[in-house]
Amino acid sequence: MNFSSKLLENAVAEFAKLPGVGQKTALRLVLHLLNQDKQDVERFSTAVTKLRNEIQFCRVCHNISDQPVCEICSSHRRDHSLICVVEDTRDVMAIENTNQFNGVYHVLGGLISPMDGVGPSDLQVDTLVERLKPTTDNEVKEVVFALSATMEGDTTLFYLHKKLKNFNITITTIARGIAFGGELEYVDEITLGRSIATRVPYENSLSK
Amino acid sequence: MNFSSKLLENAVAEFAKLPGVGQKTALRLVLHLLNQDKQDVERFSTAVTKLRNEIQFCRVCHNISDQPVCEICSSHRRDHSLICVVEDTRDVMAIENTNQFNGVYHVLGGLISPMDGVGPSDLQVDTLVERLKPTTDNEVKEVVFALSATMEGDTTLFYLHKKLKNFNITITTIARGIAFGGELEYVDEITLGRSIATRVPYENSLSK
Numbered sequence: 001m002n003f004s005s006k007l008l009e010n011a012v013a014e015f016a017k018l019p020g021v022g023q024k025t026a027l028r029l030v031l032h033l034l035n036q037d038k039q040d041v042e043r044f045s046t047a048v049t050k051l052r053n054e055i056q057f058c059r060v061c062h063n064i065s066d067q068p069v070c071e072i073c074s075s076h077r078r079d080h081s082l083i084c085v086v087e088d089t090r091d092v093m094a095i096e097n098t099n100q101f102n103g104v105y106h107v108l109g110g111l112i113s114p115m116d117g118v119g120p121s122d123l124q125v126d127t128l129v130e131r132l133k134p135t136t137d138n139e140v141k142e143v144v145f146a147l148s149a150t151m152e153g154d155t156t157l158f159y160l161h162k163k164l165k166n167f168n169i170t171i172t173t174i175a176r177g178i179a180f181g182g183e184l185e186y187v188d189e190i191t192l193g194r195s196i197a198t199r200v201p202y203e204n205s206l207s208k
Numbered sequence: 209m210n211f212s213s214k215l216l217e218n219a220v221a222e223f224a225k226l227p228g229v230g231q232k233t234a235l236r237l238v239l240h241l242l243n244q245d246k247q248d249v250e251r252f253s254t255a256v257t258k259l260r261n262e263i264q265f266c267r268v269c270h271n272i273s274d275q276p277v278c279e280i281c282s283s284h285r286r287d288h289s290l291i292c293v294v295e296d297t298r299d300v301m302a303i304e305n306t307n308q309f310n311g312v313y314h315v316l317g318g319l320i321s322p323m324d325g326v327g328p329s330d331l332q333v334d335t336l337v338e339r340l341k342p343t344t345d346n347e348v349k350e351v352v353f354a355l356s357a358t359m360e361g362d363t364t365l366f367y368l369h370k371k372l373k374n375f376n377i378t379i380t381t382i383a384r385g386i387a388f389g390g391e392l393e394y395v396d397e398i399t400l401g402r403s404i405a406t407r408v409p410y411e412n413s414l415s416k
Contacts, residue, residue, distance in 0.1 A: 045253035052249040
């Protein structure tokens with residue numbers, strides 16, 4: 001593109017680095033910001049810098065937080081003997097939105113992916129193992145894995161299961177099967193096949 | 209959405225104000241920035257603030273520029289007697305990319321749109337009229353309108369044509385018709401009908 005201004009070119013180049021944003025979208029976003037009031041643009045860039053500079057991660061579960069220990073981990077109304085292991089903060093938000101989980105979380109910060117050069121040491125694995133050691137004040141009874149049903153998710157699950165199997169803890173994963181509202185004829189063969197093999201008693205299948 | 213952090217929520221809210229960016233996309237972009245180095249994020253927000261605070265508009269054509277008079281307007285190799293009137297800086301970039309235009313531009317900064325409350329006084333109309341007044345050093349011979357073929361574009365064209373018709377200047381618009389590579393059966397009726405009515409001699413139709 002032929003930019004008439006270096007400032008414009010710079011701003012577009014920075015926006016185009018964002019995932020899923022190309023040059024044309026970047027230009028549209030930048031021209032939109034250019035039409036806003038100075039204080040609005042200031043507020044935008046301050047929010048971004050402040051986030052990056054002041055954000056903290058919960059000392060216990062490693063979720064994004066404003067305090068050293070996040071609200072969920074410091075709540076007495078949550079069941080601290082039940083830990084849900086997830087990939088990132090988006091998964092915590094998604095599960096919290098369901099209102100079906102009353103335990104606490106452990107955010108790995110990614111999944112094992114040799115293709116992307118992400119190994120177990122890049123994730124919060126050691127801190128998870130540390131949390132599971134029985135202490136006087138808190139004993140973990142169950143760990144639920146809520147990881148994506150992808151190659152990376154399965155690899156991470158396999159690795160962590162091996163790490164945790166010697167602890168005296170129940171290890172579960174979220175149920176896989178046909179989504180509510182899903183039509184049988186459009187479901188892929190693997191999901192359908194597995195959902196027949198892992199069929200459940202009728203009473204258990206009702207949503208509560 | 210249930211954010212675990214106010215800082216995160218703020219940043220997502222700011223991104224979600226951008227056109228075409230919803231809450232989920234905003235969250236994805238913000239989490240991407242959170243994974244970047246501090247200096248990269250700093251560079252991103254500086255580029256945005258700098259753009260908004262230091263950007264200038266060319267005194268002559270009102271295009272975005274780093275100098276008081278833009279490169280095109282200050283070039284001696286451009287034909288200053290031929291002015292192309294466009295909506296915004298994206299149109300200048302698009303036309304410059306074709307390498308088919310050697311004149312100068314006039315950026316209106318929008319189109320007349322009563323629905324959005326944009327009238328002629330919000331656009332660079334008076335400055336265009338001023339530019340067309342014959343002066344000793346530069347006489348404009350032709351004005352080409354390169355506006356979108358929409359209701360707003362046509363309204364603006366109609367208004368400007370009435371304003372300019374008393375000047376001794378040729379007024380033209382860019383050609384409308386079937387796009388190169390376009391198949392006849394998929395062309396809409398109005399475009400096809402008009403392109404038959406405004407047919408051109410074969411020699412003129414060849415691209416140079």
